[in-house]
Amino acid sequence: MTVENQTKESSRVSTLDRADDESARLLVVDDDKGMRETLADILEMEGYEVDAVGEASAARELVARQFYHLALIDLRLPGVDGLDLLTQIKGTSPDTIVMVVTGHASLESSVDAINLGAEGYILKPIDIPGARSSIGRALEKQRLVFENRRLLEELRGMNVRLEQNNMELQQEIAGRKSLQAQLVESEKMLGIYQLAAGVTHEIANPLTTVMGRTQLLLRKAKELDLPREVVDSLEIIQYEAARTVDTLDNLSLYSRSRVDKYGPCNVNVAIERTLSLFGHELDDNDILLTLDLSPELPEMAANESQLMRAFAAIIRNASQAMPGGGELTIETRSKKGEVHIAFRDTGVGIPEDIRSRVFEPFFTTRDPGRGTGVGLSEAYKIVKDHGGSIGVESSEGKGTTIRISLSLEASDSTLS
Amino acid sequence: MERPFSVLIVDDDEGMCETLADVLLDKGHEVAIAKSGEEAVQLFRRQQFDLVLMDVKMPGMNGVDTLKCLNQMKGNVKVLMMTAYAVDDRLEEALREGAIGVAYKPLDLGDLLNTIRKVTTEPRPVAV
Numbered sequence: 354m355t356v357e358n359q360t361k362e363s364s365r366v367s368t369l370d371r372a373d374d375e376s377a378r379l380l381v382v383d384d385d386k387g388m389r390e391t392l393a394d395i396l397e398m399e400g401y402e403v404d405a406v407g408e409a410s411a412a413r414e415l416v417a418r419q420f421y422h423l424a425l426i427d428l429r430l431p432g433v434d435g436l437d438l439l440t441q442i443k444g445t446s447p448d449t450i451v452m453v454v455t456g457h458a459s460l461e462s463s464v465d466a467i468n469l470g471a472e473g474y475i476l477k478p479i480d481i482p483g484a485r486s487s488i489g490r491a492l493e494k495q496r497l498v499f500e501n502r503r504l505l506e507e508l509r510g511m512n513v514r515l516e517q518n519n520m521e522l523q524q525e526i527a528g529r530k531s532l533q534a535q536l537v538e539s540e541k542m543l544g545i546y547q548l549a550a551g552v553t554h555e556i557a558n559p560l561t562t563v564m565g566r567t568q569l570l571l572r573k574a575k576e577l578d579l580p581r582e583v584v585d586s587l588e589i590i591q592y593e594a595a596r597t598v599d600t601l602d603n604l605s606l607y608s609r610s611r612v613d614k615y616g617p618c619n620v621n622v623a624i625e626r627t628l629s630l631f632g633h634e635l636d637d638n639d640i641l642l643t644l645d646l647s648p649e650l651p652e653m654a655a656n657e658s659q660l661m662r663a664f665a666a667i668i669r670n671a672s673q674a675m676p677g678g679g680e681l682t683i684e685t686r687s688k689k690g691e692v693h694i695a696f697r698d699t700g701v702g703i704p705e706d707i708r709s710r711v712f713e714p715f716f717t718t719r720d721p722g723r724g725t726g727v728g729l730s731e732a733y734k735i736v737k738d739h740g741g742s743i744g745v746e747s748s749e750g751k752g753t754t755i756r757i758s759l760s761l762e763a764s765d766s767t768l769s
Numbered sequence: 770m771e772r773p774f775s776v777l778i779v780d781d782d783e784g785m786c787e788t789l790a791d792v793l794l795d796k797g798h799e800v801a802i803a804k805s806g807e808e809a810v811q812l813f814r815r816q817q818f819d820l821v822l823m824d825v826k827m828p829g830m831n832g833v834d835t836l837k838c839l840n841q842m843k844g845n846v847k848v849l850m851m852t853a854y855a856v857d858d859r860l861e862e863a864l865r866e867g868a869i870g871v872a873y874k875p876l877d878l879g880d881l882l883n884t885i886r887k888v889t890t891e892p893r894p895v896a897v
Contacts, residue, residue: 550854554826557853557874558782565788565878569795598875615865656861738858 377422381405409433423450618655627664639678663732674700702749775799779809780824806830825852
């Protein structure tokens with residue numbers, strides 16, 4: 354083999370060996386100065402970075418400081434067993450390839466070396482081309498191991514991401530399912546309320562008549578001393594009518610005693626009182642509160658405690674729409690016999706498809722168990738009870754504004 | 770026998786009006802019936818009543834409007850509203866307009882008679 358050929362071959366090996374620009378770092382450990390420098394020169398010519406040392410202690414230091422792709426160790430070092438050094442290097446840097454160089458065809462120690470993790474051995478006197486290709490092959494094998502490891506790592510990463518995506522998808526599906534269930538539920542409840550109210554109204558008058566007439570007949574029957582069977586039958590009718598009344602009462606899902614007091618009320622004061630109920634809650638949630646309350650707001654006839662409930666529902670809703678904090682602005686204005694109130698948040702916003710439903714009873718986008726869903730519907734009911742109007746504007750990802758208008762004089766719309 | 774009262778019943782349900790009337794008559798009270806708000810206003814013009822039993826939901830003039838009208842004609846009218854609805858937007862309005870209370874249908878006649886006795890003898894109770 355000519356020198357030229359050797360160079361070609363070695364350059365091929367070295368390009369194959371290092372896919373990237375980084376060249377392999379090699380460590381030569383040999384107490385024979387001439388030997389290690391020659392080896393170092395030859396290997397440097399191959400394009401490797403080479404450190405050459407004569408003592409085991411120096412080798413250990415270097416290995417502890419930086420990574421060597423490959424170490425060539427003379428098995429016969431003064432005062433040290435080359436096999437010990439091999440073990441130490443492998444212990445410090447398991448990925449470093451160790452090849453032992455031995456002056457004797459000492460098969461026994463070569464086998465020992467391989468058992469201790471050496472990649473192979475090179476016999477002195479060194480056959481340069483053979484050694485070069487052994488080194489090249491070992492480095493190539495190492496590169497493949499590294500590459501393989503990197504790919505495995507990547508695969509593992511992709512698996513983890515896939516699992517995460519999968520989990521997110523499952524959560525999304527579960528979320529949608531529960532939202533759907535809530536929609537069905539709130540629709541059902543609404544239907545039940547309407548049905549109950551309708552049934553109650555249709556049956557109430559005739560039932561009153563039945564009970565009244567029975568009562569009158571009972572009295573007459575007793576007065577006229579009619580036979581026992583007549584009185585018994587009338588008493589049964591009376592009893593059954595009373596049972597029907599109980600059933601109707603159970604159908605009435607709302608309390609019957611919900612009669613609250615109206616009085617003079619300043620909306621600004623009601624807002625400030627509502628906010629005082631929240632204490633530090635907004636602060637704690639990193640919500641910056643801005644109050645822009647008109648000093649010209651006149652007093653109006655309203656049920657202050659009910660208004661406060663409505664405001665609290667809206668503020669709580671805004672707060673929940675800003676889990677990572679945000680800004681809440683509350684504004685009041687007086688205009689043409691009306692008081693206008695706006696609650697503006699910088700929260701997640703309400704998707705367009707459910708925007709029209711946020712005021713419905715039992716409608717909620719929160720996880721089951723994290724809210725009854727009466728929040729905004731309660732606000733709606735209270736504002737309507739006051740003859741006012743309430744509306745929502747929202748932009749997904751930007752925020753939501755709830756606007757309320759209350760008439761200074763009780764509007765006739767409450768009577769219709 | 771307790772002191773008789775004069776009661777005006779205002780309800781568009783005829784069967785109920787007559788039954789209520791018979792029950793009250795049976796107790797010795799004087800009763801008039803109006804089948805609408807308009808009729809109630811006309812009767813009220815001619816006659817004085819200790820108590821008005823007023824349905825909230827009626828075709829034409831509703832109970833609250835009728836109440837307002839009666840209030841304008843004579844001050845301090847005692848009106849007991851009647852409704853089948855557990856929650857009725859108009860009830861709060863009626864109470865603001867001076868109704869003395871609400872009786873829910875179907876009416877418990879025993880309770881109703883007690884309430885009538887109370888409101889016609891006491892000045893301003895909150896009823897039922």
